[in-house]
Amino acid sequence: MATSAPASYTFGGEPLTADRARRMRWTATGLLGAMAVMFFTTHGLVGTHPAWGYVNAFAEAAMVGGLADWFAVTALFRHPLGIPIPHTAIIPENKDRIADTMAQFLRENFLTPAVVARRMAGMNIAKAVGEFLTAPPLPVQDGDGPSRLTGGVSELLAEVLESLDPDRLGNQVRAGLGNQFAKIDVSPLLGRMLEGAIADGRHMPLMDGFIRWAGLTLEDNEDAIRDIIESRANAVMRWTGLDERISTSVLDGLYKLLAEVLVDPEHPIRSKIEEGLEKLASDLQHDPKTRERVEAMKRDLIENPAVAEWWMGVWERIRQSLIRRARDPENALGEEMRKLLKEMGGALQQDQRLQLQVNRLARRTMVGVATRYGGQIVQLVSETVRRWDAVTITGRIESAVGRDLQFIRINGTIVGGLVGMTLHFIVGWM
Template sequence: MRSLARVSRSSSAGPPPGLVRMRLVATALLLAMAMLFLAARTQQHVAPFWGFVRAFAEAAMVGGLADWFAVTALFRHPLGLPIPHTAIVPRNKDRIGDTLAHFLRDNFLVPDVVARRMSRLDPARAAGRWLANPSGIGGGRLREGASRLASNMLESLDQERLGGMVRATLGQRLRALEIAPLLGQALTAAIAENRHIPLLDGIVRWAGRVLSANQPVIRTMIHDRAGALLRWTGLDETLANKIIAGLDALLADMAEQSDHPLRAKAEEGLATLAHDLQHDPAMRERVERFKAQMLDNPALADWWQSVWEQLRAAMLRVVRDPDAMMAGGFGDALRQFGTTLQADPALAATVNRFVRRAAVGAAADYGDAIVRLVSETVRGWDARTITGRLENAVGRDLQYIRINGTVVGGLVGLAIHAVDRLL
């Protein structure tokens, strides 16, 4: 982020100091060669030595001026003159953007290339080393940097908009998913592995609590529906006691006897329900209708929103205080997972395979989008912006070309003059 900020500031606030300094050095060297040429020209008749100095200075001026023209022609018209094949970068910025985008696609975003590069990496063991010792060398800075980045990303996202996207995504996935067969398969598997028994036990216990809590209601109902003779003789109370005691004994027997006939009937009913959920069109339609009614209920949307807000708040608390996260039981689990990643080759291979497939899948799915993003971004820049950014990035090194051209040109001129004198 800091480097991007520096690039942005440099492109908008003018050339960086290093570029200005190197321009002054290259220009001063060219002017020095011009003055040296004039001095040698006036002194050439005094001694042959000055002829060598003149040849050096003259060729140095030619080399320096040629390289100045070449460097300047990359970014603008030299001296403002519309000379053909100058201002190369501004005139070809769209082609440069397309070329850069195609270079990224052909060399970095090809699934085969990504897979080959990822095969040489071992992200599982690297993650394992960091998780096992998150406070190691560079670990504190890495954790703090990741914490700030994650916190800034979460805070920058529009809470309402993102919450709406979460609700819409969940709703679409649930509407497209037929849950009746899944429920039937889960229930069938539970019955086959006797995992439904705790459910039946819970239902029996719940029925016992309901019976105990509603005894007055049962007694009142029997009293109101009994005849006058039963009420006059008090048999309605006796009848109510017998019914309540019988139901209570029945529930107790069902709770204690795993082979009770009513439990068998309940298991048979669960098996029938599991079959109907998978194979009965009418049952599946009823489940889908109930699901649609639930999804259309505004209360469910409000509940999802509250869940998202709680999840977002929890993630913010975690990323803002990574030390607290790593200090608790969750941190112990992460450290244990890091140790396991380093010690278990099979697990590390599985994680590496997952990361490799994710990277290859991202390149295959989003490579063209990234290429279009790069190309369209460069096309969207005006000529002055891209010229300023490129010149500020590489202009300092290009000034060395001017300096080298001046020096090399002078040496070549000196060599030619020496050969001419010898021959």
């Protein structure tokens, strides 16, 4: 029986090839030929000794059994001796029906939601994924699983960031962040933060900084303040020079006041400022008008075109930085991803609740895939087999199971011979 080009298969670590099937076919054919030679050789010796009768009966029945099995095996793949006998060349003649039958068998026994759910119920996919992610990396030339996964994720991230419209993606990210920020009631949050800062004394450095800033501002604008005071004075005061002395006294008083407030933690003005901050913290949390003003400021900030323009610049820098880091093998991004994947793998291995959730999600996903796309999958199988020509499908099936079929021929030859010898024994004693 001719076969297609040798193709390798692997089962249990042992390579199964078309060459081995061919060698087994020649073995079965050689055994059949040996039985034929034995039959014709011993046919003239039957009457000389009873043992030759048994040998001849064995050879005759073995030859018949071997020929019958040869015909049966050959009829699966082609016409025996090229003669178009009905119901031979079964696989080539019925490949379309075989394709439909295979697809239907796959659909009914593997891709039904109940079967998928039952099969996946006993699988701990989360733990298996965790073990893969935490496995020590192999040398790159041997197939570095985690490292290659990290490289693939990095390259995929870079490709996604490059392929998508940066402006559209940036606007989508900004809109998403804006929507989330709009849902946050920032006024009570600010009030609690301010209240906590006052309680812990964290507002004191801020107050000192404000006082220093007020002093520096006063110093930088001293001439302008003098002009304002002197412009308010009347002509008599300007004629007597009192306006200058008044402005100097006012400035000196302000400098002295700021210095006293800065060095005296118990200064009354500090107490007044703290009271004002405490009231502001309370109003941010409880006063509806204050909260509404803060929310209005937040909405104005979100809708401000200047903020949108600022964000687009920030987003573009982030995008370009991520692309460079993903493409740079010496960058820390790969190491960060490896650490992240390893931590994720450890959590999948140790956290029973996380395993339950992941396994449940995987099971529901596969059941959904089987429900929605099961028909398309089996249609793909059916159409693929239908597109194979008769030589291809015959060669592939014969290369896969041909060796086992030749064992059928060998067994048929031996069993037939034993049956023939047994019948010869029974007939001889009747």
